[in-house]
Amino acid sequence: MIVSVIVAAEEGGGIGYQGRVPWKLKDDLKLFKETTMGHHLIVGRKTWESIGRALPGRTMVVITRQPDYVAEGAEVAHSLSDALVLAQSRGETEAFVGGGAEIYAEALPRADRMYYTRVLARVRCDTLFPWQGELTMREIERREFPADDRNEYAFIWRVLERR
């Protein structure tokens, strides 16, 4: 099973502000949907609550330390390892880790692939993507999008794989 991280970060490495993603990029959301469709999507409890619902067509797994946490329409796991074991036990071929920062930090050392949207702007954020490892990954796909009526900022969709 491939373990993939999927993230959008602005030029300063920010990924969130006050519990939300502080930009609107329709084409990035479309690529996110196409890429994760049919797969397990693993998120931290705060990201789950920020999304506010189970995304259709994906098996969402919410990671929390709370023993009795209930996430309607999603599975609950108590560690990233448990979430990955659950996905693997169901025959998943590529499990996606969709953040936030706490979950990315744990997932990055074991990620085989990264779908990394680079937002070409400086946007105020209070949550940073915890990644310094560009040199250990090679780019296998790159698509550039201008700012327009669909996308608030220009961005680059990059897919990276561990060397």
Ligand SMILES: NC(=O)c1ccc[n+]([C@@H]2O[C@H](COP(=O)([O-])OP(=O)(O)OC[C@H]3O[C@@H](n4cnc5c(N)ncnc54)[C@H](OP(=O)(O)O)[C@@H]3O)[C@@H](O)[C@H]2O)c1
């Ligand atoms: N731009 C992007 O691509 C992107 C993607 C995702 C999220 N975000 C943004 O990132 C921010 C949220 O990130 P965050 O780092 O604050 O929160 P988070 O990673 O979504 O969730 C943190 C929570 O996950 C649980 N958790 C973390 N590590 C755990 C472990 N080892 N074992 C069990 N449970 C664990 C804990 O839940 P409990 O407290 O319930 O125990 C913890 O409070 C938001 O602003 C969101 O919009 C951005």
